[in-house]
Amino acid sequence: MLPFKSLIQLDKSSATPVFVQLSNQLGQLIRAGTLASGQRLPGTRQLAELLQLNRQTIVAAYDEGLAQGWLESRSGSGTYVAAHFPDVKPQPLLPGQSETVTESPQDKPGYLFETNPLLVRPLLTYSAGLHLDDGFPDIRLAPMEELGRAYRSYFRWGNPQQHFGYADTKGHPLLREQLSVYLNETRGLRTKPDNILITRGSIMGLHLTCQTLLQAGDRVVTGETTWFGATMNIRKTGASILTVPVDQHGMDMDALAELCQKQRSVARPIRMVFVTPHHHYPTTVTLRADRRIRLLQLAEQYGFAVLEDDYDYDFHYLSRPILPLASADQRGMVVYVGSLTKSVAPAFRIGYVVAPTALINALAQLRRIIDRQGDPMLEFAIGQLFKTGDLRRHFRKSLRAYHARRDHFCDLLATELKEVVQFTKPDGGMAVWTTFDTVIDMDSLALQASREGLSLASGSIHNPPGQRLNGTRLGFASSTEDELEQGVAILKKVVEKFRYTDSR
């Protein structure tokens, strides 16, 4: 008999059950040829003694092998390695094709292929250490226990074909229902579940909307400063972007009206206007109420769609935030896009589009050929957290934490960095738009800061070409007050060096 005791190594403290470990290792011995086809295995009692295991463990391991077909049971005589081993031996396509890997994989394809320069942009990610990021949430506050509980209940209960089969492309019915109520209550919308498409983050909502509404050659308007995720999606359709100035009250509506008129006169009408009215990205200013109404009037007058990206409506620190454009839209001019990834955690990719049903249906048709459906477990879990109130409780808790962090961070900026940084305290959101003294080169600043252990964006993604805003977003939400102090201390130290070395 083979020396099973030395061949088989079991780890009773492992998360993998012992019978599974044993079955795996028997399978490996067979594949390696150590156990040959037709060979008889020790009896279960005998092997149990040898390995000092319960006999039921051996029976379970053998049963696995029988179920998988690499063991056979012969009645009255025991368990054998299968005579016709079902392991597949695929046919190589080329004669002499080696089974061992020698060539390195290809780097470049053999067909014509051009990368799209539009899409080559830096990807913002979390930093493990100290950071003043683009405005990300503090994941440490997220309701993980509640989410874990909702996931567990999804795994445990219900019909598996319903829970894990193909699902509705528009999203889990529970989430669409709950979200509809939530949006109507908090944002003054008038949605029904049929007006909602659940997406994977707000970016999928932008993507589907641009791909559905725009064609090559169309004209789209954004602010002079704007979110690169939107401009990339607009340009991908072949549409061109025209910009209007953004001041401390948001996008300039007189400039937009003039542009609409001009474009109509050259038969190149505006097809869409992209706005982030709650907090303009990146500068965080709020679009004033009268400008919002003017924007809706212009949309009706010129027939363009308003793509309203309300990415951080859940975070405002004034008691009377202005309702979204979509709340006052009487004629179906607004496509309203939002997200919960900034309110919970980026890995929980739940975004949504609110629009007339005809558009929602068209967006869903397109989504089918991209990823068919979202994640029904996640959608159920978030729906459940709306239902239990856990999510609203979480929003309120983090709102309070972020409010305190914003105040503390702005105090720090005003005291520690007042000579080089200009900013306005934002009414909401998760980041402060800061502009630095032109003595300071933003790219070098980011580099120097990272050497001192502080990660921050240089702002190059926010600055329109040809302008030298020397600005960047500094996110306060994902750091505690203590961490913010440490971050600002590093920033101060690095800035001092610039001022010292500046010879003017």
Add this chain to the structure above:
Amino acid sequence: MLPFKSLIQLDKSSATPVFVQLSNQLGQLIRAGTLASGQRLPGTRQLAELLQLNRQTIVAAYDEGLAQGWLESRSGSGTYVAAHFPDVKPQPLLPGQSETVTESPQDKPGYLFETNPLLVRPLLTYSAGLHLDDGFPDIRLAPMEELGRAYRSYFRWGNPQQHFGYADTKGHPLLREQLSVYLNETRGLRTKPDNILITRGSIMGLHLTCQTLLQAGDRVVTGETTWFGATMNIRKTGASILTVPVDQHGMDMDALAELCQKQRSVARPIRMVFVTPHHHYPTTVTLRADRRIRLLQLAEQYGFAVLEDDYDYDFHYLSRPILPLASADQRGMVVYVGSLTKSVAPAFRIGYVVAPTALINALAQLRRIIDRQGDPMLEFAIGQLFKTGDLRRHFRKSLRAYHARRDHFCDLLATELKEVVQFTKPDGGMAVWTTFDTVIDMDSLALQASREGLSLASGSIHNPPGQRLNGTRLGFASSTEDELEQGVAILKKVVEKFRYTDSR
């Protein structure tokens, strides 16, 4: 004092902790005005007695209210409803805008908008009752317990910012590593993790590849019969589709060679060929080895990309399946797309693209503006199941079950329906391609069958326009042998009616 005992209803058997229930209900009383701003709440000891709860439960519920800001603690005097209740009162945009919902939501948008007729196709879904579907897996066999365990470990352990923050657009490193090993072992590929992009189902792989490689006006070849998910994605780019015949050995390579020559001569070269060589969709035939080699040669000669959709390679019932085209690709001509959704369950949307790194990078750049990243929990869980061997064990178990189901189903077709159905026993996959006697109208057949409790596809999505194949796919994998017998009995009964009513 308010009659708290009757106002508050707690359910100790609920999954929601009692203190959360209590805190929710106090919040509701405040929002409803029953508890007014500034009002003092009972002491924790007093309320505990009233509600017959542990005092710690009351303390925890009050703490929630304090954290959320709707309660205030005044030192030495107790807990009060906050004087400045932080509930937001948003400003309506339009004067006189009603807070109550009276208007019905819009059905049609106010801007110009056309639906894309390309995208309007029926969506295949699971049926709850008896069914002979398009070839879906049996979710009852899926390793749910193991997946649930992997999910739990993801929730419990590790740094939350790493686990739930922004993740790598190309997929979780564990899964890319494990998948690379698995593909190299089972399919003779020579991948490294850098050659792999994890997608959401194979359809996202097709979408990204078509959007990246094709431009409007390009020519793409598919079989005369083919998968509508691919044709929809190809046409969405503005490319046109040319077709070549498919016989019992797959796509006709002489016809393809002739077409390549012809298209080159008119300066409209073929840019891509889409194939499902393992089991041609929908007819399940296997592309013969010599034709595969010829296809690769043509790709090199004419410079087109081969999009190989290997959607069901894990299910073959012969001991020597032919390796994919990608295994013999020396020049980087093949983009290899696969999926685990057919091998585990559709809700676990894991697909992948294998290609030269330059293309993988470009696909990832595009994916960023569509959904940014996949689901790190799911990707981790599937990677973990590869690592423990659970997934390979599951593949082998379901392979054996499906093998037996195929044999049983084909026996049933051959005995019960031999006079009206023609088919060839498939070498693998999850469905049999059947063609019915032309006496039988397939749409009516599907309708009649559904009235008798059997859901089946009419095949209209499989038949190229202008041909009357009268064929459909009948999936056997998702039904037990007993369910297959019941399904075939209904089919037989319905078919008899057609033959009886046919007057010829």
